[in-house]
Amino acid sequence: MTPPPPGEATARTADAAPIVLPAAHRHQRWSKAYASERIREALAIESNASQAFDVAAAARVYRTTGWLYKHWFRTECHGIENLPPGRVMLVANHGSHALAFDGASILTACLFEAEPPRIVRPMADHRLMELPMLGTSARRIGAVDGRPTSCINLLRDGATVLTFPEGSRAHQRSFRDRYKLAPFGSGFARVALLARTPIVPVAVVGAEEEAPLLANPRWLRKLVGTHSAPITPTLVFPLPAKHRLWFGDPIHLTGPITSGTVGTGVRLVREALAKLLADGLAAREHIFW
Numbered sequence: 001m002t003p004p005p006p007g008e009a010t011a012r013t014a015d016a017a018p019i020v021l022p023a024a025h026r027h028q029r030w031s032k033a034y035a036s037e038r039i040r041e042a043l044a045i046e047s048n049a050s051q052a053f054d055v056a057a058a059a060r061v062y063r064t065t066g067w068l069y070k071h072w073f074r075t076e077c078h079g080i081e082n083l084p085p086g087r088v089m090l091v092a093n094h095g096s097h098a099l100a101f102d103g104a105s106i107l108t109a110c111l112f113e114a115e116p117p118r119i120v121r122p123m124a125d126h127r128l129m130e131l132p133m134l135g136t137s138a139r140r141i142g143a144v145d146g147r148p149t150s151c152i153n154l155l156r157d158g159a160t161v162l163t164f165p166e167g168s169r170a171h172q173r174s175f176r177d178r179y180k181l182a183p184f185g186s187g188f189a190r191v192a193l194l195a196r197t198p199i200v201p202v203a204v205v206g207a208e209e210e211a212p213l214l215a216n217p218r219w220l221r222k223l224v225g226t227h228s229a230p231i232t233p234t235l236v237f238p239l240p241a242k243h244r245l246w247f248g249d250p251i252h253l254t255g256p257i258t259s260g261t262v263g264t265g266v267r268l269v270r271e272a273l274a275k276l277l278a279d280g281l282a283a284r285e286h287i288f289w
Helices: 032-043 055-072 101-112 132-140 148-156 167-172 187-195 218-224 259-283
Strands: 076-078 088-092 120-124 160-163 199-205 244-247
Touching: 032 055, 032 101, 055 101, 088 101, 088 187, 088 259, 101 120, 101 160, 101 199, 101 244, 120 148, 148 160, 148 187, 187 199, 187 259, 199 259, 244 259
Parallel strands: 076 244, 088 160, 088 199, 120 160
Antiparallel strands: 199 244
């Protein structure tokens, strides 16, 4: 597909049916051995991805996220065939408050549902990466410190990266304002332009209801040393709200790296993601099924 003119892009809501594997393969898809196989296949696509990547540790984590994906959130995946070959940046709304279960669903979908499989590298806050348990688990599935240089290097190696441009602002959103996108940061658009990388918007429907936000107090954020410390009715344990993932069409940003081009890119991606969310919410019949 020919890229659009500088600063312009196109996007549409994916309307494809969820991916369904043949019955003979469904029983093994969530096993550690199968996860290891898919991880190795995904790493072979990236030029330097195998460096410092523990396949066995990642497979153990994906076995857990796979169980949550299949049995707890009963995730539906739409439009994942829209992922273009080669490097790509996924831009998603951030709805999970307690833990990043929305990100885990996206990572799991890209490993088990995409063809070829993708190892998604989440851009994580450096404070999260320093936490003993969460930081360790995040690194095992490929998360990296979300600095621009780290993201650019990964993309130039052919990686798939995931970013939530709402950042910590998403954790200030009240339950009554769920799925109303907070303002986006502009860093992701600048990185996409620098690395000449297509952007695929990903709408996650269901994450806002898994752990409704009660409060995100400043004193608790200072105590734990993170940008957000949300208090929810279920603490860190999510309700079994059904997750629905909607992958949109690739958006190509081109042109000189100026504030105008970057601003146009941010607007285009935000509008595309907002439409995916609106269409996904309209198609949902119930929160839990």
